[in-house]
Amino acid sequence: MVGGSHEKFRTESVSPAESSGKRPVAAEMGWNGSVSPRGVKRTRFAVERVLNQLGLINTASQPADPSLQVFIPAGGNLLSPGDGWFEPVVEIGDEVQAGDLAGWLHRLSEPEAIPQAIHFKVKGRVYSQRTFGATSQGNSLAVLVQNLSNKERS
Template identity: 30%
Template sequence: MSTANPIKSDIDFDAPGKQVGYLRLPHSVNRSAYGWIPIPVASIRNGTGPTFLITAGSHGDEYEGQIIVARLIRELQPSMIQGQVILLPMTNFPAAEAGTRTSPLDDGNLNRLYPGNPAGTPTQVIAHYIESVLLARAEYMVDLHSGGTSLIYEGANMMGLEPRDAEEEVRVSGLLRAFGLPKAFLYQPNPVNVTAAARRQGAICFLTELGGGGQVSSGLVDLARQGLLNLLAHVGILSGELVPASAPAVPRMMRIEKGVHYVYGLNAGLWEPLVELGDQVEAGQPAALIHFPDDPLREPVTVYFAGSGEVICKRALAQVRVGDCLLELAGARSGNMG
């Protein structure tokens, strides 16, 4: 017998109109014996049409998405909608409240815990609710991310799963072009993240990567908001004055190869990048130096690229330990979406 998810919603997802409330995750602690974790949620529903789930704050130190989703909750009205939009601005609320990537309650990384566990830790319970309750009723999802505290992505980017066949390729291509951020990165499924959770539930999910470094860029906020509104209009949910005249950009389709496109530190020290965001690099090219101020006679260690491509992301923090990601690349993608 399966365990029911303990999260209870203040709002009725089947009811028409605009509702704003909380998902209540029971959490009994010393300061609050019968307490619950408040995960903000909104539903805007009118007539018949697709259901679109928009989330942010899966990682609590990624801020642009939280601002965008909160703004959309204020802006979107039932008269603009045909179907339903469900919005969560602080999906992993404990992490978002603390401004940390993972939850301070269980060190849970929400985007590495799908399909979750209804009898597990708080972050596992949230993952299970998103997949089994919210994604189960949605056709589309966008989960808004940025580089967080430790990483910086160049500009406004989309990320999604490689299509499985020609029919899905056409559909995914149209959605990415409607979203219209400057670059789109496609990658192979990771069964524990939300894009794979969406695929299991029959929905299409895209992520964004918007800047980072623990900061907020108003330009990236505007680009991603405009892209989301255009995407909502493209799938037939949104109409009216909020619909942009066009997509923000024509995206360049690229591909991330997990085995060769990530550069990691293999020594603890201070890292010095030898390339900048947007640079084109080749396999075997020097990527960074690791310095050792605690051992000043020691020469720095050079880190090399294992693959070729464009630098799309770099570490924001100078201190590095073994296993920290320093740089990320993406390569050109061949095929119909190019």
């Protein structure tokens, strides 16, 4: 969730708030730039908690879900080995192991070529995945996270 006044907001969904002199609040309410019912619900409760904390409203707010502390392990950012079209075979939230298939790289410049299998290098949970199919060498295809242990949290 982001609040404030910034030039980039002028072309975004918070423009009406900006143009009327109000401070905009923006949030990612889904995965990969999408909107989901779960994301909208979580955002609504988060905004309610913030407004309560600031003293702007006084309502019984729903407690936040317990949060996990995660980290991106070495090798957790899967990069495209070349240009083409990436076809993922996993979804956000999936647990994967090192060596599991992440997807296929179709080289559009070589339509007769067999798609290249792309494998995860480490285990983890898929935290994010490329929104667009088109990719270039070095683009992030997926990011894996692992949970911090209780010892690592302190």
